[in-house]
Amino acid sequence: MRKNLTADLGRRLWQAGNEATADDSTAVDAAAADQLDDLEMAYAVESATRELAIAAGGRVIGYKVGLTAQPVRDTFGADEPAAGHLLADRLLGDGEPLATAGLFAPMAEVEIAFILGEALPGPQVTAEDVRNATAAVAPAFEIVDSRWRGGARTLPMLVADNTNAARALLGSPVAPPASADLVKITATLSIGSRTVPGSATAVMGDPAEAVAWLAQHLLRGGRRLEAGDIVLSGTLCAPTAISAGDRLVADLGELGRIALDVI
Template sequence: MEKTMIQDQARQTVQDLARHLWQAAQGGPPVDPAAADRLDGLDLAYAVESATRDLALAAGDRVIGYKIGLTSQPARDAFGADRPAAGHLLAGRLLEDGRPLTTAGLFAPMAEVEIAFVLGEALSGTDVTVQDVHRATAAVAPALEIVDSRWRGGARTLPMLVADNTNAARAVLGPRVTPPADLSRITATLRTGSRTVPGSATAVMGDPAAAVAWLAGHLWRRGMRLEAGDIVLSGTLCAPTAIGAGDRLVADLGELGRVAVDVTS
């Protein structure tokens, strides 16, 4: 009887938090961080994240891939994490190249520069290697990810971050190109107005393909897998940078190309 009550309470917590986070992402108010007191560990946090995905699907959106967060050691240290975190990527949050990014409905958006992988083959299992990722990748593309927290004041703990789909908000991909043999040597700059933020692919677990390999194992342990056609945002090369209306964001990833977006209110 007691175990059943605990399970019922956990299910109610998942549904309540997912609904509040989903509503905040649709233009509602940010979620009171006090509600996170009910988040008891990462399993419950990932259950909330999955429930927000289900709400998106019920509203007519579709999942087109995944995003990986906390791929640098400083980011993991900030949340007391011993591994990266993963979220889903929704078609409705992917901006067409050339379309402006509106800040309406966002709370404190920040820009990240990423390498997006477009898979040509499925990846599954807990022993996926960097070489496996290269073989399965049909193309890569320069990408800008816009991250934003639906918690008032931002996520303060790792479960809060995970429950909120690892801060996924918007993304824009540049032209797809054939992946080079060694992605770890890619460097990047993010230009926004007079600011220039440098970055390197080595900040992403030493090699962005290693982050995708981690994701394959993470999903497999949760009963899922990476599929052909999935887009994976592999982690930021540059420090997350606050943005606002009037900014023009330009991410230059050298031989991988450039992607740009104008920010409006």
């Protein structure tokens, strides 16, 4: 019974994220979340959505880490961050605009993407291991969106829905800065006349710590971070609502700038 419920919820969430238009009629009714007993089941649902994507020709290119700020974890009653996967067809190309037609209530996050040059297989992965295994970092936008009608209200709802992963855009990769310099990175997200400040220290004090947590989390489930994986390590700025007509510009200092038009 539990396996059937997991498969059904995974199918419904995956379908909601692949509709040409997004509205109340295509979102998953929050009442369906009553079936989510715990985080183990929630991650099983997220895994089901991943397998459906792969079966449809999708390719997993990495992962994302959510709930990396303590205040957000407190909101969801979470003891640790949450993880989701990244799909190749959800990664925007350079200069490609973000189409909002298939999104419900998109929000922009400014992140530091880690591009791994080596696998991270050990059970006690540290931030230093992450820095040593990282080939490059890049400024990134993650566009988050919930397929639940009205958004995720609980931690299992968030996790089951692939931790709200929707779209992403990577800027130009650069050599990883020294650890002391990475945590000093600040960010400014500009959307027209609006500005949203951010800091790398908002990401578990050090974005490399978020990647280390992810490595350990994946190992508990029998997977690992591999060479070539892209990891969105967590948002430096507060998630910010966006809409068609917006132009997003994020400045991450020595890591560079990134821009995205919303249509």
